[in-house]
Amino acid sequence: MGNTVIEIMERRKSVRTYEPTPISEAAHGAVMDYLAQEENLRGPFGGKVKVEWMWADGGAAEGKSVKLGTYGVIKNPQAYLVGAVQNGKTALLEFGYIFHKLILYATGLGLGTCWIGGTFSRKSFSREMELAPGEIIPCITPLGYPREKQRLLDSTVRFIAKSDQRKPWEELFYDGEFGRALTREAAGKLDVPLEMFRQGPSASNKQPWRAVVSQDQRHVHFYLQSTPNYSGNKLGFEMQRIDMGIAACSFELACRELGISGVWTMEDPKLNVPSPLTEYMLSYKLE
Numbered sequence: 539m540g541n542t543v544i545e546i547m548e549r550r551k552s553v554r555t556y557e558p559t560p561i562s563e564a565a566h567g568a569v570m571d572y573l574a575q576e577e578n579l580r581g582p583f584g585g586k587v588k589v590e591w592m593w594a595d596g597g598a599a600e601g602k603s604v605k606l607g608t609y610g611v612i613k614n615p616q617a618y619l620v621g622a623v624q625n626g627k628t629a630l631l632e633f634g635y636i637f638h639k640l641i642l643y644a645t646g647l648g649l650g651t652c653w654i655g656g657t658f659s660r661k662s663f664s665r666e667m668e669l670a671p672g673e674i675i676p677c678i679t680p681l682g683y684p685r686e687k688q689r690l691l692d693s694t695v696r697f698i699a700k701s702d703q704r705k706p707w708e709e710l711f712y713d714g715e716f717g718r719a720l721t722r723e724a725a726g727k728l729d730v731p732l733e734m735f736r737q738g739p740s741a742s743n744k745q746p747w748r749a750v751v752s753q754d755q756r757h758v759h760f761y762l763q764s765t766p767n768y769s770g771n772k773l774g775f776e777m778q779r780i781d782m783g784i785a786a787c788s789f790e791l792a793c794r795e796l797g798i799s800g801v802w803t804m805e806d807p808k809l810n811v812p813s814p815l816t817e818y819m820l821s822y823k824l825e
Contacts, residue, residue: 543791546646547734553650556614556682565647566591569619569681572643581632582786582802582820588622589640590667594680611657615680619644619651620663622673625775631819633676634783638738639791641679650684653677653739653784655777674775704736705745711736714753716812726755731792738788740781744768747785748816750809758822759807760786764815782819789822800824 541549570591572578579587594615619640623633641651655677663675708719711732722729728751740746748761762782786802793800806818 541646543642543646543795544730544734546642547737547788547791550642550645550651550739552652552739553680553682553684554612554652555685556612556616556650556680557685558614559616559683561616561649561681561683565649566617568647569644572640578640579636581635581783582790583628583632583804585623585629585632587633587636588667588673589637590620592618592620592663592666594618612652612654612680614682614685616682618663618678618680620667620675620678622667622669622675624670624672625674627776627779630676630776630779631783631786634780634785635787636783637677637679637780638784638787642787642791644679644681648683649681651679651681653679653741655741655780656773676773676775676777676780703743707732707736710745710748712748712750714750715809716748716750716816720751725751727796727798728755728758730796731789731798732758734792735785735789738781738785740784741777742768744778744781746778746781750807752807756824757807758789758824759809760789760819760821761811762817762819763813764817766815779819786820786822793822798824 573589573591579589581587594617621633621637623629641653644651658678660675663678667675669675707722711720711725712718713720713724725732732749735747735749744765746763746765748763750759750761752759760782762778764778768778790802800822803821803823805821807821
């Protein structure tokens with residue numbers, strides 16, 4: 539794709555306004571080839587996600603096409619990637635992991651993307667997607683070529699969501715236990731993977747993730763710091779579990795690129811957590 543995965547993660551931003559230019563056959567074909575590989579739609583714990591390409595209304599003569607169902611937030615999308623998964627705690631985490639990797643792949647092809655979880659009509663997409671019992675459509679992304687000049691609405695959305703702001707390291711990362719902040723210097727080779735984790739997108743930019751690096755730096759334990767009364771969880775599923783999967787994906791992809799091998803586990807280290815809202819999710823065991 540001409541860029542490293544870390545470079546792609548650093549440059550990816552939410553795109554809400556697109557050029558009317560049709561998506562090239564090469565880009566469309568590359569995404570469809572990606573979706574055809576079963577391993578690309580499988581999460582770190584074996585869960586599967588269903589993803590379909592849908593052309594925006596009038597965007598293509600063939601294939602599934604949907605009318606704009608994003609309440610005016612998105613302008614000129616040429617297509618959508620629509621994901622479906624069972625509504626379960628681990629399944630939602632794996633959805634975030636799988637869909638984020640797909641979004642990064644599309645970004646590497648030069649396509650603009652935008653995580654959308656709340657501001658779209660699920661009915662308009664579910665009509666075109668055969669959902670199994672218990673399946674939901676948690677998120678979609680529009681696709682197209684980014685327009686260089688943002689609309690005022692785009693800038694306003696980014697400002698309200700504080701999309702260009704990230705919590706500092708000392709609020710997110712801990713050394714051995716909660717309450718002992720991890721510095722970038724002390725993080726050593728995990729510095730860049732943790733920074734990619736920190737820079738990842740999250741619903742309403744709530745950044746509900748926390749990580750504790752074991753003192754021997756052989757394990758990184760990831761926790762969900764739930765946002766009290768978060769409106770995003772009123773959709774019938776826990777949106778912030780998807781955020782955890784996004785962050786885990788960013789962390790692992792950076793580790794792989796830097797030659798830091800490891801495996802995902804769900805072995806709760808039973809650390810003292812700072813709040814009842816702090817929930818253990820998963821760990822990365824370095825090999």
